[in-house]
Amino acid sequence: MALAVTSSSTAISGSSFSRSGASSESKALQICSIRLSDRTHLSQRRYSMKPLNAESHSRSESWVTRASTLIAPEVEEKEGEVEDFEQLAKKLEDASPLEIMDKALEKFGDEIAIAFSGAEDVALIEYARLTGKPFRVFSLDTGRLNPETYRLFDAVEKQYGIRIEYMFPDAVEVQALVRNKGLFSFYEDGHQECCRVRKVRPLRRALKGLKAWITGQRKDQSPGTRSEIPIVQVDPVFEGLDGGVGSLVKWNPLANVEGADVWNFLRTMDVPVNALHAQGYVSIGCEPCTRPVLPGQHEREGRWWWEDAKAKECGLHKGNIKEEDGAADSKPAAVQEIFESNNVVALSRGGVENLLKLENRKEAWLVVLYAPWCPFCQAMEASYVELAEKLAGKGVKVAKFRADGEQKEFAKQELQLGSFPTILLFPKRAPRAIKYPSEHRDVDSLMSFVNLLR
Incomplete structure (x- = not known):
């Protein structure tokens, strides 16, 4: 994933460009007038960059102080912010x-960036150029893209x-993935694991350096999963950059635009496109998972063609997948399972009850109480799995307990469940579980x- 690009004549070297430098330059550049019709002049301009994966390491209070309270108060969600962006949409x-x-x-400003991969995203870059504002x-x-890409x-x-x-x-x-499962394991057990390693986790690192991102999603790209994409939303x-629920905003400027109109715009503006489009490719991803489509076929039929149509998402836009009618809590079995890793133990109710009874455990246990349909549980999936990998063999077991449905009342009464996800640490020598008190669910904070x- 890439970094910010703000308009500047300054030469760039690597990703060590300072945030303060980028901000002051961006503000100065916004004052300048830009002739939108002068494509030649614009094409000669360079853009300065700052790392997208720059994460804040500030701590307003010590972990020891915060952790001394065994039962933390519930963190209220920022409903006002969500409502603001719903109104804006x-x-x-x-x-x-x-x-x-x-x-x-x-x-x-310089805290938003365009996610670029294909035709729709070239259109986004062209729109950004036409605004005359700096953009990233x-x-x-x-590692598995086509040469044409x-x-x-x-x-x-x-x-x-x-x-x-x-x-x-x-x-x-x-x-590890290739050595354990081979180069093409996704043909046998689905593409989600490979996409999580190659796409979702790198995206998560990149977005931690932003407050908003811009995507080329359209409602007509995949009627089964993208038919209700909003113009702007709090990323679910x-x-x-600030961490926690509601800390990232997602913009989809092309949500209501049809694919044919995007292509007419690209031709009119004479911008670069992927040469594979001329060979019948419409939606283009990694080389092993993309093929041309026939006339009359939907564009997403060329992606992961060996799988069910409802699974044709890599995880980058999981939050926009359309749910079936009815409350998600009433039919959790229809939702794809999460936190699936050899390093994450799936606990039954009996297993959790045994943990509650033990006072002198040989190992500490970290347990997430989750519901697979919950977007906030989905949001922490990659970091939790990564944490489990880092803790493997280090005296801490990492586990999950599905606490929705018929287990929800038990989890509320016995496991301090207030909302999903709830994270509990069962120390080696403590009679009671300690509830993780923060909305920051990145690997470093959890570690x-x-x-x-422990």
């Missing part, structure tokens, strides 16, 4: 993509005078909590 429902893009860049672009390199990235950089900075998957995780899955109390 309604207000922008009939707005053009250009107007939406302008509003997004105006509202978040990032992208994921999974890399050529598109290069062409876009040259066309717009930008330098896209990429986020890559963790080499150790990729190595990922966390942003500090465990190390101080």
Whole structure:
């Protein structure tokens, strides 16, 4: 995934560009007037960058003090913020993509970035250019993209005078996946595990350096999963720079635009497109998981074609997957399971009850009380699985307990469940579980909590 790109004549070297420098430069540049019709002049401009995965390490209070309270008060969700963006989405429902893009860049400045991978995202970059405002672009390199896709990235950089900075998957995780399961395990057991390693986790790291991001999602891309995409929303899955629920805003300027109109716009503006489109590819992802579609087929039929149509999402936009009618809590079995890893133990009610009875445990236990349909549980899936991998063999068992449905009342009475997810630490020598008191569910915060109390 890439980093921010704000308009500047300053030469860039690496990802160590300071946040204060980027902010002051961005504010100065916003004062300048930009001739939108002068494409040649704009294409010669360069963009300065700052790391997207820059995370705040400030702590307003010590972990020891916070952890001394065994039962923490419930953290109230920021309902007001959610409602504000719901109202903004309604207000922008009939707005053009250009107007939406302008509003997004105006509202978040250098703390928002365009997620770039394909045709729709080139349109987003073109809209950003037309606003005259500085903008940032990032992208994921999974290591399995088509050569034509890399050529598109290069062409876009040259066309717009930008330098896209990429986020890559963790080499150790990729190595372990390939060594254990081979290069093409996704054909046998589904694409979710590979996508989690190569796409979702790098995206999560990138978004931790932002307060908002811009995607090319459209409602007509996948009627089964994207038919209710809003123009703007508080991201229900990922966390942003400030951490916690509601810390990231997601903009979808093309939500109400049809694919044919996007392509007409691209042709009219004469912008770079992926050469694979001319070969019948419409929706393009990684090379092993993408193929051309036939005339009359929907564009998403070329992605993960060996799987059911309802599963054709990689996890980047899990929060926009349309649920069936009715309350999610009333039919949890229909939702895909989460926290699936060899390092995460699935506990039954009996197992949890045994943990509650033990006072002198040989190992500490970290347990998440979850519901697979809960977007906040989904949001912490990658960090929790990563934490389990880091704690493997270090005297701490990492587990999950599905606490919705018929187990919900038991979890409320015996396990301090207030909302999903609830995280409990069962120390080696303590009679009672300690409830994790924070909304910050990143790996470092959870690791500090465990190390101080186990």
